[in-house]
Amino acid sequence: MSQQNTATHFSINEMKSLLETMQIYKKSNADKGITLIAYSEEDEAAHLYLASLMKEAGLEVYRDEIGTLYARLQGQDPTLPAVATGSHLDTVPQGGAYDGALGVIAGFYALMQYKPQQLKRSLELIVFRAEESSRFGFSCIGSKVLTGKIDKARWMQNKDDEGNHFFEVLHSLGYQHKNFDTCLLDPNRYSAFVELHIEQGRRLENDKKTIGIVNGIAAPTRFSVTVKGHADHSGATPMYQRQDALVASASIITDINRGANIESVYGTVGTVGKLNVIPNSMNVIPGEVKFFVDIRGIDTESIQRVIQRLHNSIEKTTKDLDVNIDIQLISEEQPVILDDSICQVIEDICQQNNINYMTMLSGAGHDSMNMATLYPTAMIFTPSVKGISHHPDEFTEFSDIAIAADLLAKTLGKLASQ
Numbered sequence: 074m075s076q077q078n079t080a081t082h083f084s085i086n087e088m089k090s091l092l093e094t095m096q097i098y099k100k101s102n103a104d105k106g107i108t109l110i111a112y113s114e115e116d117e118a119a120h121l122y123l124a125s126l127m128k129e130a131g132l133e134v135y136r137d138e139i140g141t142l143y144a145r146l147q148g149q150d151p152t153l154p155a156v157a158t159g160s161h162l163d164t165v166p167q168g169g170a171y172d173g174a175l176g177v178i179a180g181f182y183a184l185m186q187y188k189p190q191q192l193k194r195s196l197e198l199i200v201f202r203a204e205e206s207s208r209f210g211f212s213c214i215g216s217k218v219l220t221g222k223i224d225k226a227r228w229m230q231n232k233d234d235e236g237n238h239f240f241e242v243l244h245s246l247g248y249q250h251k252n253f254d255t256c257l258l259d260p261n262r263y264s265a266f267v268e269l270h271i272e273q274g275r276r277l278e279n280d281k282k283t284i285g286i287v288n289g290i291a292a293p294t295r296f297s298v299t300v301k302g303h304a305d306h307s308g309a310t311p312m313y314q315r316q317d318a319l320v321a322s323a324s325i326i327t328d329i330n331r332g333a334n335i336e337s338v339y340g341t342v343g344t345v346g347k348l349n350v351i352p353n354s355m356n357v358i359p360g361e362v363k364f365f366v367d368i369r370g371i372d373t374e375s376i377q378r379v380i381q382r383l384h385n386s387i388e389k390t391t392k393d394l395d396v397n398i399d400i401q402l403i404s405e406e407q408p409v410i411l412d413d414s415i416c417q418v419i420e421d422i423c424q425q426n427n428i429n430y431m432t433m434l435s436g437a438g439h440d441s442m443n444m445a446t447l448y449p450t451a452m453i454f455t456p457s458v459k460g461i462s463h464h465p466d467e468f469t470e471f472s473d474i475a476i477a478a479d480l481l482a483k484t485l486g487k488l489a490s491q
Contacts, residue, residue, distance in 0.1 A: 083185030106465030159199030169467020275460030285454030304360025
């Protein structure tokens with residue numbers, strides 16, 4: 074892999090154009106929003122297009138055995154640990170155009186603001202795979218593979234809507250899924266990692282701030298809950314004879330919401346966003362329901378209280394409504410505190426350039442959570458209009474994007490000069 078002696082400059086308007094171009098990679102033009110599911114045909118095409126574009130721009134580009142895309146701008150001393158940035162391209166079904174993709178495109182822009190050998194350290198952009206949990210039920214799979222957090226047994230148990238688990242999908246696409254050791258990142262590969270992302274909340278907009286300097290990330294704990302009752306005719310079965318799996322599920326879901334509301338003072342949240350109802354017919358009492366629980370926050374004790382409430386609710390509902398309930402832990406992440414020294418670099422640049430900023434926590438999980446276990450890591454947030462994310466209406470003003478992208482470029486340059 075050779076790198077050209079010069080890299081093509083990439084302007085802020087070209088970044089805007091590329092951000093718009095990447096929106097063509099989605100499942101259907103008829104659907105609202107962007108549906109770019111991990112390892113789908115569209116996702117593969119998006120990664121290949123971006124790889125070719127970055128190679129043409131003069132960056133050193135390659136993909137690893139699970140399709141992680143890397144693009145490097147060589148520094149004066151290639152033996153030094155590089156400074157990295159990156160995010161993901163995949164989306165939730167009918168998601169937005171900015172979640173993940175903005176961090177990738179802005180990262181490309183940031184690298185292109187420098188010439189090869191201009192900085193002491195190399196800069197590298199990482200495009201992570203399967204960050205969203207939409208397909209396999211696990212978030213940040215790509216960065217977990219890179220940082221040695223593979224949970225093969227659980228990942229094989231959880232399957233997508235077509236009945237395939239993560240490893241089967243990799244195999245079908247020709248990736249070397251049995252050779253994950255080659256994907257592991259060397260602990261000395263990077264001296265710092267900085268991810269740019271939309272906020273996915275309203276704090277920046279409400280406080281009229283242009284930039285969020287993220288110094289901590291909330292961690293999700295996720296469960297699958299299967300409630301088994303008995304399917305019966307909706308008209309012929311008296312209310313007192315019913316074993317309604319959906320009614321039982323609704324009772325538990327309501328209790329999770331109440332518990333999370335009590336703990337909201339600690340920043341803890343609880344969500345049930347997906348249910349599978351069987352037989353899912355208007356005139357049949359639901360006999361089985363499987364739903365998925367997402368509990369997350371920064372305070373581990375608060376999270377545990379909501380989890381305990383979930384277990385208590387399951388025990389009570391089993392007795393009260395005569396159903397069988399099985400709960401399985403899908404994933405249990407730990408809250409992450411990000412690097413103070415990198416946050417200080419970002420803060421200094423904001424002050425020098427008169428950028429309105431605030432320090433804050435991230436309620437959403439990101440690949441930075443995993444990168445922070447190996448490298449000093451921080452995040453930069455740019456506002457989401459009305460706090461909307463994971464939705465077709467997700468939007469960030471380009472004036473804010475431009476400020477954030479330039480801030481990212483300056484931050485990487487500063488870190489790579491040290």
